[in-house]
Amino acid sequence: MYASELADLADEEEPPRRKRAPWGVIALVLLTGLALIRNGSGEFDVGPPQPASAAAARSSLAPGTLPGTPSPLPYSAPNRVSIPTIRVAAPVMAVGLAADGWVAAPPPEDPNLAGWFTGAVTPGEKGTAVIVGHVDNRQGPAVFYGLGALKQGSRVEVGREDGKTAVFEVYGVEVFEKNNFPGDRVYASKGAPELRVITCGGGFSKQNGYDGNVVAFARLVEVR
DSSP, X not given: OOHHHHHHHHHXXXXXXXXXXXXXXHHHHHHHHHGGGGOOOOOSSSOOOOXXXXXXXXXXXXXXXXXXXXXXXXXXXXXXXXXXXXXXXEEEEEEOBOTTSSBOOOOTTOSSOEEEETTSOOBTBSEEEEEEEOSEETTEEOTTTTGGXXXXXXXXXXXXXXXXXXXXXXXXXXXEEGGGOOHHHHHSOOSSEEEEEEEEEEEEETTTEEEEEEEEEEEEEEEO
């Protein structure tokens, strides 16, 4: 599908929000868009932490709807994200498809800013919500620099415009090569409210930037 077709698809309105493209299409576009986050310098004494193999998401930890899982929330755009274990407390802006058909990233000059991808559900709705952010910029670490250090059981709290806070529990953190990104596995709905938090990671070269994406898999466990 061409960028112009994706733009047309994104412009079709479905009250109270835009229609969502199938993940089979968006997965590749989103991956390409996240390559825009590779403008980190890669010149720090210590690079961003990478996920430990023990933190990989296992099917036994993500069976979909679990006993005690809160009911899905209605649509409400997110406005803040907090990840206490890695000291993230950041505003969230909406990001969609850029003119070239890629998913837009938050402005790199603002290191403490995350983006909610409007082609997915809002955090807390049934389905898989997606929040992206830079790992670093030319000045130093950015909002999701520590994402690879998350462990199973870490909490991600997302504030919403309706005043509710959707609390997600991380059940896996992995790094994937951008040229072999498992879109269906990362984005597919599990039948319950889930969240993916994504930044760049893996190896780094000045020529190509980061060669992968760090993905935190989380599911809704509480609503406040």
